[in-house]
Amino acid sequence: ASGGGQGEGGTPQDDLMRQLMAFLRMRQQEANLRDRTRMLEERRATDEKYAETAKELASSQKKLREDLRRVQKENGVPQLNQPIEETQTAMQEVESLLAKPQTDAAADRGQVKTIELLTDLINLVNEQSQRNQQSQSSARQEMEFLMQMVQQQQQQPGMGMEPGQKPGGNLAGGATDRRSGPLAGDARGGKPDARGVTGSSGQTRVLPTEFRE
Numbered sequence: 001a002s003g004g005g006q007g008e009g010g011t012p013q014d015d016l017m018r019q020l021m022a023f024l025r026m027r028q029q030e031a032n033l034r035d036r037t038r039m040l041e042e043r044r045a046t047d048e049k050y051a052e053t054a055k056e057l058a059s060s061q062k063k064l065r066e067d068l069r070r071v072q073k074e075n076g077v078p079q080l081n082q083p084i085e086e087t088q089t090a091m092q093e094v095e096s097l098l099a100k101p102q103t104d105a106a107a108d109r110g111q112v113k114t115i116e117l118l119t120d121l122i123n124l125v126n127e128q129s130q131r132n133q134q135s136q137s138s139a140r141q142e143m144e145f146l147m148q149m150v151q152q153q154q155q156q157p158g159m160g161m162e163p164g165q166k167p168g169g170n171l172a173g174g175a176t177d178r179r180s181g182p183l184a185g186d187a188r189g190g191k192p193d194a195r196g197v198t199g200s201s202g203q204t205r206v207l208p209t210e211f212r213e
Contacts, residue, residue, distance in 0.1 A: 013132050015076055020125045022071050026064055027118040030091075033060055034111040041103040054101030061098060065091040077128055080121065087117040 037057055044050050065088055072084045094110040097103075 013129065015074070016125055016129045016132070019071060019075065019077075019080070020122065020129070022067070023118055023121045023125065026068060027115055027122065029060075029064055030111060030115050030118060033057060033064070034108065034115070037098065037103050037107055037111060041107075044103065051101045054098050054103055057103075058095050058098035058101075061091055061095040065095065077125075079128070080124055083117065083121050083124060087114060087121065090114040090117055 040047065040050065040053055040057065047053065068084060068088055068091065072081065072088075075081065075084065090110060090113045094107060094114060097107040097110060
């Protein structure tokens with residue numbers, strides 16, 4: 001089965017911290033279970049409640065496996081799915097041995113393997129957490145650099161913009177990719193329909209109506 005996403009909300013870093021705490025707790029519980037299994041094995045020949053106690057240990061192992069399954073359902077890191085499944089398989093094998101009941105070297109090896117797999121999960125979560133922190137730090141540095149560039153450009157002469165002017169426009173409000181056309185009207189404020197032609201004398205003569213465009 002694959003993880004479905006973030007757990008109880010929060011950032012991915014928060015989810016990793018919850019997973020890390022869960023794996024640390026499980027590893028400690030598995031180590032305690034191993035100690036109890038070894039002590040039971042030592043008194044197997046004399047303990048009248050050996051079988052009953054072994055089944056209690058099997059129930060404890062089952063509970064750990066179910067806790068791990070819940071963590072997997074909330075897992076948002078795909079790289080952890082396969083190691084979690086391998087750890088569940090190791091736990092189930094130990095659970096089956098204890099339920100027989102069997103507390104010998106085979107059960108001990110299974111518990112040692114489970115502890116090692118939980119340690120691998122802890123290391124994987126630590127590595128992922130460090131990568132996230134480095135990525136966040138790099139993103140912050142890039143943003144700070146870009147902001148510095150923007151500030152430097154705004155301080156350069158001619159880089160500021162008048163209020164209401166959009167990037168790429170000129171101060172008159174028109175787009176800079178259009179060629180300037182002739183202004184309508186004359187310098188005295190005359191109407192644009194009274195078009196004139198400048199003669200060689202420098203004076204402006206008004207064209208007759210039939211020659212106007």
